[in-house]
Amino acid sequence: MVTVLIDTLIDITLLAFLAITAIAIIRMHNLFVIIMLFGIFSLHSAGLFVVMDAADVAFTEAAVGAGISTVLMLGTLALTKNHEEKNPSHRARLPLLVVLITGGALIYGTYDIPSFGDPMSPAQQHVKPRYIERSMEETGVANTVTAVLASYRGYDTLGEVIVIFTAGIGVMLLIGERLMRSKKKREDDG
Amino acid sequence: MKHNLILRVIAKYLFPVIALFAFYVQFHGDYGPGGGFQAGVILSVAFILYTLVFGLDTAEQVLPHHVLRILASTGVLIYAGTGVATMLMGGNFLDYDLLAPNPVEGQHIGIMLIEIGIGIAVSAVMLIIFFAFAGRERS
Numbered sequence: 001m002v003t004v005l006i007d008t009l010i011d012i013t014l015l016a017f018l019a020i021t022a023i024a025i026i027r028m029h030n031l032f033v034i035i036m037l038f039g040i041f042s043l044h045s046a047g048l049f050v051v052m053d054a055a056d057v058a059f060t061e062a063a064v065g066a067g068i069s070t071v072l073m074l075g076t077l078a079l080t081k082n083h084e085e086k087n088p089s090h091r092a093r094l095p096l097l098v099v100l101i102t103g104g105a106l107i108y109g110t111y112d113i114p115s116f117g118d119p120m121s122p123a124q125q126h127v128k129p130r131y132i133e134r135s136m137e138e139t140g141v142a143n144t145v146t147a148v149l150a151s152y153r154g155y156d157t158l159g160e161v162i163v164i165f166t167a168g169i170g171v172m173l174l175i176g177e178r179l180m181r182s183k184k185k186r187e188d189d190g
Numbered sequence: 191m192k193h194n195l196i197l198r199v200i201a202k203y204l205f206p207v208i209a210l211f212a213f214y215v216q217f218h219g220d221y222g223p224g225g226g227f228q229a230g231v232i233l234s235v236a237f238i239l240y241t242l243v244f245g246l247d248t249a250e251q252v253l254p255h256h257v258l259r260i261l262a263s264t265g266v267l268i269y270a271g272t273g274v275a276t277m278l279m280g281g282n283f284l285d286y287d288l289l290a291p292n293p294v295e296g297q298h299i300g301i302m303l304i305e306i307g308i309g310i311a312v313s314a315v316m317l318i319i320f321f322a323f324a325g326r327e328r329s
Contacts, residue, residue, distance in 0.1 A: 055223035063231040068316055075323035140294040141220045150301040154284040158269055161311050165266050168315035176322040
């Protein structure tokens with residue numbers, strides 16, 4: 001009973017911090033502060049994932065979301081201006097209406113989804129029992145997440161690695177001129 | 191930051207710790223949270239810290255761009271190559287069972303191989319992206 005209460009308290013605290021950070025991001029105009037708040041937002045999400053027992057996802061969110069993304073966004077900021085352009089003077093009534101209706105529809109939709117961790121929900125009934133019951137004897141890997149990621153869903157993970165590889169090639173082609181230049185300089189020197 | 195002695199000393203001590211943690215996450219992914227993706231990101235963070243403190247030119251001497259490009263492709267090739275190897279052994283693409291006489295052992299080897307491929311590819315690509323951004327001057 002006490003642990004449930006503590007869990008609820010942690011959930012409420014983390015979600016409140018998440019909402020506060022999101023509102024602060026909307027209201028800020030200094031891009032440096034916004035990037036730092038994005039990092040804090042990611043860290044809170046990672047905390048929420050830990051509370052939901054998704055340690056692998058939390059790990060990725062903390063390393064990629066709070067770590068690398070923040071560094072890359074700071075690197076981008078170093079190339080541009082520190083402040084947002086001035087806000088447009090007109091009021092955005094139509095977008096507000098669209099956002100309110102879409103948000104309302106989404107909240108209405110949540111009444112239909114199964115409650116968190118419901119063992120009878122369709123997502124838990126499909127292939128998950130097989131993964132939980134047999135991944136250890138079939139792959140010999142204790143961490144079910146790794147077994148699913150690397151063995152049962154190996155194709156998907158290969159696709160993900162190729163996506164990351166493509167992102168690297170794209171960045172190299174678009175803004176990696178220094179890579180070519182430093183090579184040329186070395187050739188000129190030598 | 192070339193003259194900041196405290197930062198330089200701390201960064202020098204932190205670099206091996208971060209790198210060691212990355213390898214722990216890489217090879218302990220079978221038993222605890224973690225795996226190639228996280229390990230690759232953490233390893234690249236070690237080099238990013240090095241770059242921030244010692245400057246881009248020093249970092250480029252440690253890890254030249256052509257090495258990074260080869261590493262990124264090697265990672266993807268290890269992953270896809272494992273799949274092709276299992277096909278050549280008469281199975282399906284990425285069917286690790288055939289990599290060893292015992293299917294469970296084969297699965298273990300296969301998962302280890304592709305996780306190493308992921309780790310190499312992710313860390314190299316993250317560093318390529320970071321160097322590309324850090325190497326540009328403000329226009």
